[in-house]
Amino acid sequence: MSASKLQESSEVRIAHSLHTDEEEFVARRRETVFQSLQKLKIHCSQDAVPNIALLGSGGGQRAMVGLLGSLVQLDKEGLLDCILYLSGVSGSTWCMASLYQEPDWSTKLETVKDKIIERLSGPAVSWGDAFDKLKKYYKKDFFSLTDVWAAMAITEYVKEIDEVTLRDQWDHLSKDPFPIYTVIDTQSKKEKEKGGDKDDPWFEISPVEAGYSLTGAFVETSSFGSKFDRGSKKNPQDEMDMLYLQALCGSALADRSEIFKYLWQKIKDLFKNLTPLIESDTFEEMMKEPKAPPAYKCYQVLIDLVEVNLAVLNGKDYSALVQTIKTTLEELGGGTNHLIIPGEKTLAEKQAANFDVKKFTEHVLKDLSCLFSSDSFDLVWSICKCLTWWIWGRNYNFLHKMKNEAVPAALLEGETRDYEDAGLLLNSPYFSVLRKERNIDLIISLDFSDGDPFKTVNTTQKLCEELKIPFPGVNRARENPKNPEGFYVFKGTNTPTVIHIPLFNVVNCGGNIAAWRNRYATFQGPYNLKMITDLMEVAGKNISDNREKLLEQIQAVIDQKRHEL
Template sequence: MSASKPQESGKVRIEPSLNKNEAEFIDGRRKSVLESLKKLQIDCSKDEVPNIALLGSGGGERAMVALLGSLVQLQKTGLLDCILYLSGVSGSTWCMASVYQEPDWSTKLETVKDKIIKRLKDGPKISWKEAFAKLKKYYYEKDHFSLTDIWAVMVITSFVKEIDEHTLTEQWSQHSKDGKVPFPIYTVIDKKCKHHNIGDPWFEITPHEAGYSLTGAFVDASNFGSKFHKGSKKNQQDEFDMLYLQDAWTSIIKCMNQWTWGRNHNFLHNVKGEAVPSTLQETETRDYEDAGLLLNSPYFSVLRKERTIDLIISLDFSEGDPFLTVKEAAKTCKELNIPFPEVNIPQGHSEVPMDFYVFTGQNTPTVIHIPLFNMVNCGGKLKSYNVLNETEISTVFRFKCVHVSSDKIEAWRKKYTTFQGPYNAEMITDLVEVAGKNIINNKDSLLEEIRAAVRQKGSRR
């Protein structure tokens, strides 16, 4: 079966393996990664090519624009072509949805960036007539109309300045032949599983499948939202468009968390089998919401055992504690017996972080964590910390940098909050630049960690 088309199936798939189309694409992408590594003068065999995942956290328009700026610099440094998976939460998915509109976007990213930024800066607002027509379409064509539909049309469009009616499978058909772009994974969570701490809350949507990441229960992406019974499709609903999905992936005001959001048919209703938690089989519908309400970074999509990730590059655009996502990921992985490195943050770094952290462990993926606003790109000068031990880091940090950088970092944080109106042109330009600095300033460190991942993979053969 060609990877250019989604797997046509009206059945639920419950098995611990990759979708065959994803596996086929990844095999081709790894060949492209190998060529890219050679261009970067990293010698390795086909079997030593590391599986690298790039994560974009949530954060509304801040995350959308910052991920865009980061991708541009990754492309300019040649590092983007080393990425196997690109996974996002909330605002990062807005960026992903935009760049994946363009065929082979990684080969012309500067042009794609300019087009997106022009739309954000100068694009006309969606008119009330267009908004009403879209809401009417959602109301009459969808089996379940919820606040997600209203929020998508009335709020998300004010940020992204478009009504994107492409479907995910349509969008992907432009990219799936030659492996020139990373494989995208969009994430949400199951509301009931999250609130009651039962079952599997981690839900992913890829160009081929949608389903529960850790349980291993999936349905074709084109059938997500259709009605199923005992594992077989009963009624077909049109595939969700990207506007609706961008809202399903996106943060909502928590005071509204008790309302009905993201309600859809439960494709696991009355499915039998020990592999599926009983709580996922009981109800005819499930409610899906922004993954950022549980963990504001999509770690558990790439930590699926069958994706065998060697190196995770986490771009953290969160508000508040810049290490919360990686600390929570480590804590949850420990509870679930998922391999993940220990995460120890030096004292004081939560208030004034550096721009590059590496966490390693025995038989775990290596995790690189890059906070958006930090002492380097927000005005600090320290770049020799990579050769300092922890005591020396703390000393330099405390006496030379904290007083200068803390005010500047806080100014950037206050300028770009999650729940504020769409950014103006100057804010977008500045944010693209400051996010890009995190890549430019750490190109050598990123290359060294990729080399280390190659060596580690070679030593396990």
């Protein structure tokens, strides 16, 4: 059955072909690429126009600013209009979201760049606005840490609440590269890490559809997150906005422990800012009153519960806080017999006994839910629950109860699926552009990763070998992770050519690579104006220094295509 027939017969599309809207857009974009090559004095017939994909890896704000600097320089060198696809992971998607706010951004990039820099170096989103956005997210069928991360963390970096949707962007997308945002399916990731080979964790989100890249199972992007049953939409949900998408794509900025501490601290800050909203002028004074309203005592239990979690994470004594929680719950009439209370032991003994803070938190939340309820309280209670159970990116499963042998059985079972930052499995969106039907000839990989700058390309080669996907070999003997060169080319037989460009290298950083890496850590506060402009400059040098090499490789893939025609 043709792709168009499949699209007409079901709201879920099971096919490896491209969506017809993407096919039509790419055909128009290839004309732009053709005209760009003519301007660059590269001789090419329209049949031999190369399909070039630009990849932006993860790396938090470093990736966001690095990708912006790279794109600005590509534009200055006359190379930007050679790009057919722009795909990102994690922090690179933050840059993409900012760019695609502007219709035809690639035709006025200098102006768009100035607006983005002004915003990033400007004031933060107010706490009140962030909290109001969080309350909106809480009204959805599923609320997770991704919503918290969007309102409380992403807004700190991008300095805005972007409520535009991908569908909105699609309506004015005409002269820019086709964008693809990438995440992974959490459950499939876990199975893959156990050695499973039948699950597909690679999930892509474009302006037209969202779905599993390798399986070929998609739904209209405007319907992603809605409830489906056997391929039919049963309970429509509002389309996710760009703030949520940036959180979905970019939440792996640090290890789990650091994110845990960060979010518990955010909840603590949330309580501090909620104080004026809780019926009293001075929350602390009311807490001292012997006949304080139960609401205040319930909030105090939550505050103490946050402090317990922070104490455990930081290796501090939490026994007094635990006892206070128990006492307060008893005063409120809660059932505390099941609470796991540590005895009179030293801190070292308590740690050795492995006090289960997760179970303790679950039990306290259960008691509180029976004692008190209000909109703000329920929201904070839900945040604590999501943190305890570590729930990220939960959405309805659009493949639920479908019957199709082409789809891994595990993807058809659950009513929900969880999605998270693809950097947790592979910190570059290779599998979005390695789909056979996209026919990519040249991949330009901009690597903004922390640590080993070759990990993404090495991991991709290994995974492609397992999946029998054409990918060039990587000459590991030439690699020096601590002092990489600024430009690598990997070629193979019947594979796309891969250009790999590490952000910090011996060419643009000289002997100061370590200093640059230390200055731009992944999980740190928002950059100031000087940090932004310095990083954009060093990222831009990777393009300007290698302009002739890029042209050479573009010509090489054209010659190869011409030979194959």
